[in-house]
Amino acid sequence: MMMRKAQGWIIGAGMTGLAASHVSGAAALEAAERPGGICRSYVVPSAAGGYRFEIGGGHWVFGGDTILNCFLARFGEWRSYRRKSAVYFPGEGTLVPCPLQYHLAALGPKLAAQCVAEMRRERRGTPRTMAAWIEQRFGPTLTRIFFGPFHELYTAGLWTAIAPQDTYKTPLNMEDIVRGAGGGPVVGGGYNGTFLYPAAGLDAFVDALGSRASVETRAQVKRIDTDRRRLELADGRVMGYEWLLATVPLDDVARMAGIGLDVEPDPSTAVLVANLGGRRGPKCPSQHWIYVPRSRSGFHRVGFYSNVDARFLPVEAADRVSVYVERSFRRGRRPSDAETAKYTADVGQELCEWGFLETIEASSANWVETAYTWTTPGSQWREAVIGRLNESGIFTAGRYGNWRFQGIAESLREGLLAGAMLRENGGSR
Numbered sequence: 001m002m003m004r005k006a007q008g009w010i011i012g013a014g015m016t017g018l019a020a021s022h023v024s025g026a027a028a029l030e031a032a033e034r035p036g037g038i039c040r041s042y043v044v045p046s047a048a049g050g051y052r053f054e055i056g057g058g059h060w061v062f063g064g065d066t067i068l069n070c071f072l073a074r075f076g077e078w079r080s081y082r083r084k085s086a087v088y089f090p091g092e093g094t095l096v097p098c099p100l101q102y103h104l105a106a107l108g109p110k111l112a113a114q115c116v117a118e119m120r121r122e123r124r125g126t127p128r129t130m131a132a133w134i135e136q137r138f139g140p141t142l143t144r145i146f147f148g149p150f151h152e153l154y155t156a157g158l159w160t161a162i163a164p165q166d167t168y169k170t171p172l173n174m175e176d177i178v179r180g181a182g183g184g185p186v187v188g189g190g191y192n193g194t195f196l197y198p199a200a201g202l203d204a205f206v207d208a209l210g211s212r213a214s215v216e217t218r219a220q221v222k223r224i225d226t227d228r229r230r231l232e233l234a235d236g237r238v239m240g241y242e243w244l245l246a247t248v249p250l251d252d253v254a255r256m257a258g259i260g261l262d263v264e265p266d267p268s269t270a271v272l273v274a275n276l277g278g279r280r281g282p283k284c285p286s287q288h289w290i291y292v293p294r295s296r297s298g299f300h301r302v303g304f305y306s307n308v309d310a311r312f313l314p315v316e317a318a319d320r321v322s323v324y325v326e327r328s329f330r331r332g333r334r335p336s337d338a339e340t341a342k343y344t345a346d347v348g349q350e351l352c353e354w355g356f357l358e359t360i361e362a363s364s365a366n367w368v369e370t371a372y373t374w375t376t377p378g379s380q381w382r383e384a385v386i387g388r389l390n391e392s393g394i395f396t397a398g399r400y401g402n403w404r405f406q407g408i409a410e411s412l413r414e415g416l417l418a419g420a421m422l423r424e425n426g427g428s429r
């Protein structure tokens with residue numbers, strides 16, 4: 001058994017790991033054949049030509065500031081888009097622009113007035129769960145109509161047990177709510193009003209960043225021996241380390257490092273992404289994505305790649321549409337291949353019934369085991385695990401390493417910062 005010289009390593013070459021490697025010079029060990037994590041594109045052939053899809057559904061970069069945007073521009077051209085999203089009520093076939101609470105006029109004057117009155121009510125106490133927070137914030141009517149059933153699907157039923165999270169995503173400006181309920185213009189926006197996407201596609205950005213990072217693909221870390229500061233890889237290699245930057249899910253790092261706590265890890269949910277391409281249906285929305293409170297197949301969001309960028313379509317196929325559909329599952333409840341194939345076909349049929357698609361020409365599905373991370377009320381698990389890892393020279397970064405909601409921009413920022421700091425102090429505490 002050959003052991004490499006001790007040094008710093010990054011575990012995972014998604015956005016966080018690539019950014020950290022680029023700035024620190026340390027190698028990122030990546031289990032997959034290519035870097036980028038779920039931020040990768042692929043093409044599915046069809047009689048009409050190739051449909052371009054992404055592993056994790058459309059990945060639009062929101063939340064970039066001027067400095068980050070300058071960094072991104074070093075890796076190619078980016079295009080900016082003004083977000084177009086809506087809530088879709090399948091029973092009625094109605095599309096209401098997001099944020100829903102700012103466009104209540106679409107629900108009719110009686111319902112709109114009721115929702116406004118409920119949101120005006122005095123709020124008492126601090127809700128412990130996401131469900132209680134939603135009901136307190138939006139009132140029983142909007143919760144019943146949309147926020148409740150949507151969050152039931154989005155969190156795979158966990159919303160009544162987990163702590164409130166990402167509260168900035170749902171703004172509540174009473175002036176906008178009242179104006180919108182009367183059909184007036186809305187001044188405030190949502191949390192991601194504009195977003196960027198690489199002109200040459202997400203793969204081009206990942207490859208450009210990867211070419212300026214040091215990445216070892218097919219290098220899956222199996223175990224971390226914290227006593228001897230050694231990493232064991234699936235291919236049998238053993239490497240010493242002075243420090244590690246783990247960007248893989250925190251519960252996986254804890255398991256690899258043999259850190260057992262008395263408490264259960266906080267929950268996470270998986271997502272099954274169904275990608276579909278075909279002839280555009282007569283009722284296909286022009287939005288970039290829509291949220292649905294109910295669907296026969298159980299999905300909660302439908303995105304339209306080709307409403308952002310026509311290059312997701314086969315060449316010269318303007319009458320086609322390229323779609324991604326997300327459905328959440330509890331961790332460890334992965335459907336079999338046969339169930340996934342049936343589900344994907346069912347989704348296609350449902351979207352055809354909704355008039356979004358006329359025919360399906362290409363389809364494929366991807367499983368993302370750790371897609372969303374959650375916290376149970378009062379849990380100290382995250383802090384306790386990160387503290388124990390830090391004692392062994394293992395640092396964490398990114399959406400999954402730090403177990404908190406964030407997009408690509410924030411993951412890149414964290415990777416850059418962690419990489420720069422580790423380069424400066426060599427990981428010593």
Ligand SMILES: Cc1cc2nc3c(=O)[nH]c(=O)nc-3n(C[C@H](O)[C@H](O)[C@H](O)COP(=O)(O)OP(=O)(O)OC[C@H]3O[C@@H](n4cnc5c(N)ncnc54)[C@H](O)[C@@H]3O)c2cc1C
Pocket residue numbers: 011012013014015016017029030031032035036037038039056057058059060061062219220221222247248249271326368370371372397398399400401406407408409411
């Ligand atoms: C359904 C969905 C939709 C999203 N949409 C958007 C969006 O529109 N815009 C946006 O900005 N963000 C979006 N995000 C968030 C975005 O995907 C993340 O912020 C980003 O991908 C996180 O990158 P990361 O490098 O931290 O993690 P990851 O991309 O998960 O990187 C971790 C890497 O570690 C590797 N790995 C795992 N285990 C091991 C091991 N044992 N050894 C070695 N390597 C290992 C993995 O293969 C992976 O490449 C979305 C996320 C999901 C789930």
